[in-house]
Amino acid sequence: MKTLFPVAVVVAAIFALWYVFAVVLNAPWAYSKADRAGVELSFSEMVSDTMAQEKPRLPAPHQVGAEIWKTTVEKKITSKRSLIYHGWITLRATLLGFAFGTGLGVLLAVSIVYFRVMDMSVMPWIIASQTVPILAIAPMIVVVLAALQVNDIVAKGVISMYLSFFPVVVGMVKGLRSPDRMLLDQMKTYSSSASQTFWKLRLPSSTPYLFASLKVGVAASLIGAVVAELSLSQNGGLGARLLAGSYYGQTIQIWSALLSAATLAALMVFTMGLLEKVTLKRMGMAQ
Amino acid sequence: MNNAVFRPKEATQVTETVIEAKGLDLTYQTNDGPVHALKGVDLTINKGDFVSFIGPSGCGKTTFLRTIADLEQPTGGKITVNGVSPEEARKARAYGYVFQAAGLFPWRTIGGNIRMPLEIMGYSRADQDERVKRVLELVHLDGFEKKFPWQLSGGMQQRASIARALSFDADILLMDEPFGALDEIVRDHLNEQLLELWARTNKTIGFVTHSIPEAVYLSTKIVVMSPRPGRITDVIDSPLPKERPLNIRDTPEFLEIAHRVREGLREGHAYDD
Numbered sequence: 001m002k003t004l005f006p007v008a009v010v011v012a013a014i015f016a017l018w019y020v021f022a023v024v025l026n027a028p029w030a031y032s033k034a035d036r037a038g039v040e041l042s043f044s045e046m047v048s049d050t051m052a053q054e055k056p057r058l059p060a061p062h063q064v065g066a067e068i069w070k071t072t073v074e075k076k077i078t079s080k081r082s083l084i085y086h087g088w089i090t091l092r093a094t095l096l097g098f099a100f101g102t103g104l105g106v107l108l109a110v111s112i113v114y115f116r117v118m119d120m121s122v123m124p125w126i127i128a129s130q131t132v133p134i135l136a137i138a139p140m141i142v143v144v145l146a147a148l149q150v151n152d153i154v155a156k157g158v159i160s161m162y163l164s165f166f167p168v169v170v171g172m173v174k175g176l177r178s179p180d181r182m183l184l185d186q187m188k189t190y191s192s193s194a195s196q197t198f199w200k201l202r203l204p205s206s207t208p209y210l211f212a213s214l215k216v217g218v219a220a221s222l223i224g225a226v227v228a229e230l231s232l233s234q235n236g237g238l239g240a241r242l243l244a245g246s247y248y249g250q251t252i253q254i255w256s257a258l259l260s261a262a263t264l265a266a267l268m269v270f271t272m273g274l275l276e277k278v279t280l281k282r283m284g285m286a287q
Numbered sequence: 288m289n290n291a292v293f294r295p296k297e298a299t300q301v302t303e304t305v306i307e308a309k310g311l312d313l314t315y316q317t318n319d320g321p322v323h324a325l326k327g328v329d330l331t332i333n334k335g336d337f338v339s340f341i342g343p344s345g346c347g348k349t350t351f352l353r354t355i356a357d358l359e360q361p362t363g364g365k366i367t368v369n370g371v372s373p374e375e376a377r378k379a380r381a382y383g384y385v386f387q388a389a390g391l392f393p394w395r396t397i398g399g400n401i402r403m404p405l406e407i408m409g410y411s412r413a414d415q416d417e418r419v420k421r422v423l424e425l426v427h428l429d430g431f432e433k434k435f436p437w438q439l440s441g442g443m444q445q446r447a448s449i450a451r452a453l454s455f456d457a458d459i460l461l462m463d464e465p466f467g468a469l470d471e472i473v474r475d476h477l478n479e480q481l482l483e484l485w486a487r488t489n490k491t492i493g494f495v496t497h498s499i500p501e502a503v504y505l506s507t508k509i510v511v512m513s514p515r516p517g518r519i520t521d522v523i524d525s526p527l528p529k530e531r532p533l534n535i536r537d538t539p540e541f542l543e544i545a546h547r548v549r550e551g552l553r554e555g556h557a558y559d560d
Contacts, residue, residue, distance in 0.1 A: 182386050182387075182388060182390050183390055183392075185353075185358050185384075185386070186384070186386065186390055187407075188357075188358065188377070189356055189358070189377065189382070189383075189384040190380070190403070190404040190407045190408065191377055191378045191380060191407075192407045193407075196407050200403060200406070200407070201392070204392070204394045207394070283394040284393065284394050284395070284396065284435040285393050285394050
């Protein structure tokens with residue numbers, strides 16, 4: 001309840017601003033229509049017109065809401081116009097990419113922590129990889145992987161992975177290095193082997209860091225999947241809906257796909273948070 | 288007085304040497320030049336001794352303990368533990384080490400923490416259970432096996448840490464200011480328990496401390512050290528009986544030893560200034 005109120009206030013503020021901008025941005029089109037029809041437009045007529053245009057510059061929230069309702073609840077989920085259908089396609093690619101990214105990230109982190117050569121040679125490349133615009137590199141990856149006869153969903157997963165492995169590497173390296181000297185010395189007094197130190201000390205110590213990374217990673221993964229769908233739009237997905245919307249100037253469709261993607265990301269981050277809570281509680285690390 | 292080493296009179300009965308250091312040097316290379324953490328340290332510790340190392344910060348007492356444990360490498364001289372090198376002794380799991388902080392793993396219960404070295408050393412599950420139960424009783428923590436570290440007070444955590452160091456029955460127990468962070472009352476209590484534990488297990492204990500009363504109360508042998516370079520200035524064999532109630536600290540014998548320790552510490556400082 002305590003958290004609900006501030007959240008509600010922020011949401012209300014966003015909606016209010018959104019309506020104001022909808023009026024301001026759509027007004028020119030309303031006036032121009034009236035001008036051509038040779039009628040004078042009162043302020044209230046203008047406002048009501050900006051709320052109900054077919055291809056507004058900025059659709060009003062209720063227009064987007066109605067579109068989302070129409071394309072989720074009222075459409076069969078097998079329909080190509082259903083947002084749930086497209087959302088599911090995106091979600092699959094996201095989860096696949098997230099799994100790839102997490103795996104790759106953990107693997108890289110372990111090798112960076114254990115091999116100084118990796119730390120020196122690979123880390124700069126990992127950072128450089130994130131400065132390349134994903135939008136530019138995604139089509140190349142699609143083309144290359146298609147030439148290699150790789151499944152489309154895997155190709156999307158790879159693009160997703162490209163974004164999501166980074167936070168995992170950074171977080172895991174920090175996490176695996178988090179045990180202080182005393183704890184490491186302690187393991188040494190037991191004459192613990194390197195693998196025992198890894199499984200019994202380093203890995204458990206890194207868990208809170210891993211979850212922090214996973215939350216960032218899963219959101220990045222969704223962005224990767226959506227971007228990949230701009231290049232692989234024939235397979236559908238929220239990215240394909242965005243692209244189709246922009247081809248035909250269907251701003252309402254674009255905004256509803258955008259909002260759906262944002263909701264999906266929020267849900268996944270929330271799920272990760274829940275998983276984090278449960279895991280840390282079971283490990284005894286949450287008090 | 289510099290570098291003078293006071294050797295105790297030869298013991299009359301036959302004793303078994305556990306730790307022996309001869310002319311031990313340890314020098315760190317830093318940007319400001321070499322730091323002599325230990326210089327010319329000679330010391331013999333016999334089986335069943337309770338040896339305290341006392342001295343101001345930087346006198347090398349912790350460094351010496353860590354050298355015994357093979358956590359630091361000497362740059363000169365010789366040291367043996369159970370007749371072999373510290374590294375071999377460590378690999379043979381000859382000692383348990385208690386650090387300044389309890390160092391319990393937050394994701395493991397108290398029982399799980401004590402089990403950690405046992406798992407690493409490959410004890411069977413049944414053996415682990417039996418040992419966890421036994422050492423928890425030894426430090427009076429029975430019933431806390433399933434609790435997580437954060438559910439225990441600082442003193443209890445430190446006791447759990449001692450239990451863990453005892454769990455694999457090493458004959459040597461090395462303790463680096465284990466009660467340094469605890470308040471006086473808890474500390475007294477733990478000191479009493481430690482003596483009782485020492486009497487029951489007959490271990491050889493190396494104990495680093497800042498506190499003169501603690502050192503005198505616990506030890507059969509008190510090693511006074513001083514800094515720059517870290518060295519031993521006095522070795523005092525305590526005439527106090529093995530049986531020591533807390534009020535022994537008000538006896539003249541006790542105060543006399545405490546006085547000698549204080550003098551030793553002062554000399555180390557006077558030389559330095």
